Amino acid sequence: MNVSPSPRRRVSAHRLSVNGGAGPLVEQLAFDADRLGCAVSTGSAGERLIDAGASVMGSLEAGRLLAEICLGGLGEVQIEAGSGLRHHPFALTVRTSQPVIACLGSQYAGWQLTSEDGGGYFSMGSGPARALAxxxxxxxxxxxxxxxxxxxxxxxxxxxxxxxxxxxIAEDCGVAPSDLTILYAPTQSLAGTVQIVARVVEVALHKAHVLHFDLSRIVSGMGNAPLPPPHPDFVTAMGRTNDAVIYGGRILLHVTGPASDARDLAEALPSRNSKDYGTPFGEIFRAYEGDFYKIDANLFSPAEVAVVALETGETFRAGGIVEKLVDASFG
Incomplete structure (x- = not known):
């Protein structure tokens, strides 16, 4: 792209609080835990734990709420008919009028969490706590x-x-352990499936960031991706959730600035620009012997992109849904 990198700016607290926005959604999930198939407990440090699909069944609705919590209350997630695919008609639709903060300031799974007690625990932290740490x-x-x-x-x-x-984690966030809530669900669960596929807009924002597009010019984001069936095998489940976005995901971004930049962004974003494009994700992962970081990063993008240049009213489109690959992945 011919868009110059935006300069790094000093971080300051913003009037939009993703933790404040997520709070009511967390309380709703905790209050309705029994109905949603979740379990609420207190951990050994005094933290609140909400299991949305590990030792409990969880639910699609729990996953929908989990996705909105990840967005810091700055986005809406719906489960509805309308994927455009014959065999997999149900989809997730994500909308946010604060795409940069919602997606990169909260939803993005970018905080590496590793235990130091020899237990080997590792996970990538997502959601509002990232913006405190x-x-x-x-x-x-x-x-x-x-x-x-x-x-x-x-x-x-x-x-x-x-x-x-x-x-x-609590210390890094500047809160007492009793003021920390950890919500979790594995990839193989109903809730885990939903909250991962609900990242269809986030992966586009992250790629735009990698492409050095001025993110302050992205003023609205919408996305849609088919809802895959969960699978008890981790690699298969991971493959399905990724393929939902890579081969079945659509996004619409509204941007300010020159139309030529909007056109370049649309052309650069789709997953088809990756050298690994064209094979179900599970097969790609196995071909790289389970080394996630050997996979071309350009693959992690929606299949189909539309970018609206607000100054001219033009819409630039690129990419496309690949129904046969979604079918091959989902079974």
């Missing part, structure tokens, strides 16, 4: 930090962190 360069790049008295962390895992890691 401020451990990631992307938060500097978008100049966003949060201030809140409670922290909400979402993990794509089958077990919560050990006590020593929980205490470090």
């Amino acid at each position: 401020g451990k990631e360069a992307v938060l500097d790049d978008i100049a966003y930090a949060d201030r809140a008295s409670e922290a909400f962390l979402v993990l794509e895992t089958g077990s919560p962190p050990p006590e020593e890691l929980v205490r470090r």
Whole structure:
């Protein structure tokens, strides 16, 4: 792209609080835990734990709420008919009028969490707590930090962190462990499936960031991706959730600035630009012997992109849905 990188800006607290926005959604999920197939408990450090699909069944609705929590209350997620695919008609639709903060300031799974007690625990932290801890360069790049008295962390895992890691998370967020809520669900679960596919807009924002597009010019984001069936095998489940976006995902972005930049962004975003494009994700993962970081990063994008240049009213489109690959992945 011929768009110059935006300069790194000093991070300051923003009037939009992703933890504040997520709080009511977390309370709703906790209040309705029995109905939604979730379990609420207190961890050894005093933190609140909400299991949305590890030792419990969870539900699609729990996953929908989990996805909105990941967005810091700055986006809406719906499960509806309308994927455009014959065999997999149900889809997730995501909308946000604060795409940069919602997606990169909250939803993005960018906080590496590793235990130091020899237990080998590892997970990537997602959700509003990231903006309190401020451990990631992307938060500097978008100049966003949060201030809140409670922290909400979402993990794509089958077990919560050990006590020593929980205490470090709380300290990094500047809250007491009792003011930290950790919500978790594995990829193979109903809720995990939903919250992962609901990242269809986030992966586009992240790729736009990698492409050095001025993110302050992205003023609205919408996305849609088919809802895959969960699978008990981790690699198969991971493959399906990724393929839902890579081969079945659509996004619409509204941007300011020159129409030529909108056109270049639309052309650069779709997953078809990856050298690994054209094969179900599970097969790609196995071909690289399970090394996630050997996969071409350009693959992690929606299949079909539309970018509207607000200054001219032009819409630029690129990419396309590949129904046969979605069918091959979903079974």
